[in-house]
Amino acid sequence: MVIPTLMYFMFSPMLVVLTGLLAERTGQPKLRDVVAVIVSALGVVFVWTLYNALQAAPDKILVFSLGGGPPLGASFEIDMMGIFMAFSATILGFFATVYSYNYMEYDTRLTEYYTLLSALVVGMMGVAFAGDFFTLFIFWEMMGIASYALVSFRKDLWGPIEAGFKYMVMGSVGSTVLFFGIALVYGITGTLNFAQISTVIHGQPMNLWYYLIFALFIIGFGVKTAIVPMHTWLPDAHPEAPSPVSAMLSGILIETGLYALTRVLFLLFEPSFFKLTIAVFAALTMTLGNMMALRQDDVKRMLAYSSIAQVGYMLIGISTGLTYGLMGTLLHVLNHSLMKGLAFLSIGSIVYETGTRDINKLQGVGKMMPFTTLAVIVSFLGLGGVPGINGFISKFILFNAALGAGMLILAILGVLNSALSMAYYLRVIIVLLSGEAEEGMTAKEAPILMVGVTLVMAVLIIVLGLYPNPVVGIASSASEALIDNISKYIGVILS
Numbered sequence: 001m002v003i004p005t006l007m008y009f010m011f012s013p014m015l016v017v018l019t020g021l022l023a024e025r026t027g028q029p030k031l032r033d034v035v036a037v038i039v040s041a042l043g044v045v046f047v048w049t050l051y052n053a054l055q056a057a058p059d060k061i062l063v064f065s066l067g068g069g070p071p072l073g074a075s076f077e078i079d080m081m082g083i084f085m086a087f088s089a090t091i092l093g094f095f096a097t098v099y100s101y102n103y104m105e106y107d108t109r110l111t112e113y114y115t116l117l118s119a120l121v122v123g124m125m126g127v128a129f130a131g132d133f134f135t136l137f138i139f140w141e142m143m144g145i146a147s148y149a150l151v152s153f154r155k156d157l158w159g160p161i162e163a164g165f166k167y168m169v170m171g172s173v174g175s176t177v178l179f180f181g182i183a184l185v186y187g188i189t190g191t192l193n194f195a196q197i198s199t200v201i202h203g204q205p206m207n208l209w210y211y212l213i214f215a216l217f218i219i220g221f222g223v224k225t226a227i228v229p230m231h232t233w234l235p236d237a238h239p240e241a242p243s244p245v246s247a248m249l250s251g252i253l254i255e256t257g258l259y260a261l262t263r264v265l266f267l268l269f270e271p272s273f274f275k276l277t278i279a280v281f282a283a284l285t286m287t288l289g290n291m292m293a294l295r296q297d298d299v300k301r302m303l304a305y306s307s308i309a310q311v312g313y314m315l316i317g318i319s320t321g322l323t324y325g326l327m328g329t330l331l332h333v334l335n336h337s338l339m340k341g342l343a344f345l346s347i348g349s350i351v352y353e354t355g356t357r358d359i360n361k362l363q364g365v366g367k368m369m370p371f372t373t374l375a376v377i378v379s380f381l382g383l384g385g386v387p388g389i390n391g392f393i394s395k396f397i398l399f400n401a402a403l404g405a406g407m408l409i410l411a412i413l414g415v416l417n418s419a420l421s422m423a424y425y426l427r428v429i430i431v432l433l434s435g436e437a438e439e440g441m442t443a444k445e446a447p448i449l450m451v452g453v454t455l456v457m458a459v460l461i462i463v464l465g466l467y468p469n470p471v472v473g474i475a476s477s478a479s480e481a482l483i484d485n486i487s488k489y490i491g492v493i494l495s
Contacts, residue, residue, distance in 0.1 A: 012043065013116075013118040015035070015039060016036055019032055020115065029110065032111055033101050037098055040090070040117075040118070043090035043121055044094055047086045047125070048087075050062065050078060054078060060080060060485075061078065061079050061488075061489060061492045063076070063492065063493060064076040064078075066135075074134050074138075075130075075132055076129040077130075077195070079481040080477045081259075081263070081481045082129045085128040085333070086124070086129065087334075089124040089128065089256065092248060092338070092341045093252075095341060095453050095457060096244040096245075096248050097114070099244050099450055099454075100113070100242075100244045101449055103243060103450055104244070107153075112149075113150070116146045116150050117245070120146040121248075123143025123144075124253065125139075126142065127139045127143060127259070128259060131193065131195075132193045134192050140178070144172075147245075147249060148171065150242070150245040151237045151241045152165070153241070153242060153245070157240075160241065162236070162240075164240070166237070170223055170230075170232070174230070178221065180220075184209065184212065184213050185213060188200070188201070188209060189201065193493065194493075195489060196493075197268065198486065198490055201268045202267065202486070203270060210269070217265070222257075222261070224254065226254050226307065227285055227315070228281065228289070231285070234249075234254070234308060235292070235301055237304075238301075238304035238307065243347070243348025243352070244344075246300060246344040247344035250341075251336065251341035252333075254307060255311075255333045258311060258329075262318055262326070266482050266483060271321025278318050279319035279410050282312050282318075282319055285308060286308075286310075286311075286413070286414065287312070289307070289312060290424075293305035294424050297358055298357045298358065299347055299351075299357050300351070302424055303347065306343075309417060310336050310383070312417070313417075314336075314398075315329075316329075316407075317398050319405075320404070323476075323483045327397060327476045328394055329479075330475040330479055331394040331397060331472060332395065335382070335390040338460060339382040339383050339389075342457040346375040347376060349372045349450050349454065350369060352450070353368075353444060360431070362432055363432075363436065364432075364434070364436045365443050366429075367433070368443040369445050371455060374455075376432065377429055383421065383425060384418065384425050388466065390465040390468060399411045402414065
């Protein structure tokens with residue numbers, strides 16, 4: 001059962017491009033769009049299939065080797081944490097693809113667009129399931145290249161080209177630094193397999209080489225994750241990308257970088273070693289992100305800085321070194337993927353109808369687009385951590401974990417930053433709902449498929465806020481798989 005689904009997982013972009021080329025030749029471009037939606041839906045089914053297979057596995061770990069076992073063979077080593085991350089990627093990928101059906105219909109080169117979008121999701125799932133640095137790096141680059149191209153997809157405009165080039169340069173530097181870190185690990189351990197590396201490095205006294213490896217991984221993963229001060233590409237790239245791409249970049253791509261960093265840190269080092277460093281990055285990232293978001297008049301740029309701040313909240317859970325803290329991080333990854341995905345998609349509908357991203361020019365637009373504005377409000381309240389919305393649950397766990405780890409200052413900073421973020425969220429909501437639209441401003445509800453996607457996501461966000469137990473339980477199992485069951489993980493892989 002595992003092998004056929006893995007084959008789909010690796011080759012789904014090929015299916016999209018072949019169908020797209022055939023559809024163009026036969027004059028049926030909508031066929032390509034429908035197939036892209038079906039493929040994205042199958043991604044969710046694929047992860048669900050792996051989840052069921054994982055539940056049936058006696059050790060709750062699935063291993064699929066390519067080219068032999070460790071240390072030379074590449075491998076997928078699938079545990080609950082990887083499943084949780086892959087599900088977050090595929091569900092948002094599905095929503096973004098359905099939304100693109102109407103949003104991108106007037107663009108050209110859509111075969112390229114849907115192929116890149118599919119490759120982006122596959123790259124993120126590959127990072128989630130990678131069992132060694134070789135496999136991780138291949139899918140890391142696949143994810144990166146697809147995202148560079150998607151940011152600059154509208155190549156007839158200068159803004160996307162400039163933003164995509166800046167993102168590509170910084171991303172490439174980050175990947176190069178990451179590659180050097182991997183090379184050092186291989187030189188010390190003689191293997192790239194995570195389990196074998198952990199048996200050599202984890203728990204050993206720190207020395208200069210380990211400090212260097214740690215620094216290289218922080219920079220290499222930190223660029224894609226947009227950790228301050230490695231964040232400068234994000235405020236340019238996310239606003240210039242098409243809104244479905246912005247939703248994917250802010251909603252899940254940066255969290256995929258955070259996931260990779262988290263897995264590597266806990267497998268290689270003791271939490272006592274990196275807790276303080278990650279706590280400092282958490283404080284800087286959430287504070288700078290929120291302060292810069294306050295200053296923005298471009299609504300998509302404001303959301304981009306908001307994503308940086310959200311990464312800061314997620315870092316709080318990692319800095320605690322606790323299973324409970326990591327559970328909060330993973331839960332916020334899922335919640336944020338839905339909330340920020342919804343924010344970019346609903347704001348994208350407003351930009352689609354009004355043609356402007358300037359907050360000051362959106363006066364009264366909410367009365368013309370009530371359903372879209374409702375979706376905006378739900379996403380913003382969730383991002384701000386208002387009770388009753390899913391963002392409140394994960395933030396409560398994160399701040400509570402910081403208190404449990406003795407990090408009172410970090411918990412206070414988190415609460416203050418969360419309150420601060422409501423200032424710019426409320427500003428947009430007030431502008432949308434108050435006053436009359438500017439003279440000449442005409443807007444109506446976006447096409448029904450775009451509105452439908454945003455409303456479904458809004459309902460899902462509210463449901464997960466009122467009834468979070470199922471996802472909290474899965475997030476708990478995912479965090480335990482990494483922290484509490486490291487010895488079991490190593491034993492299964494090396495047996």
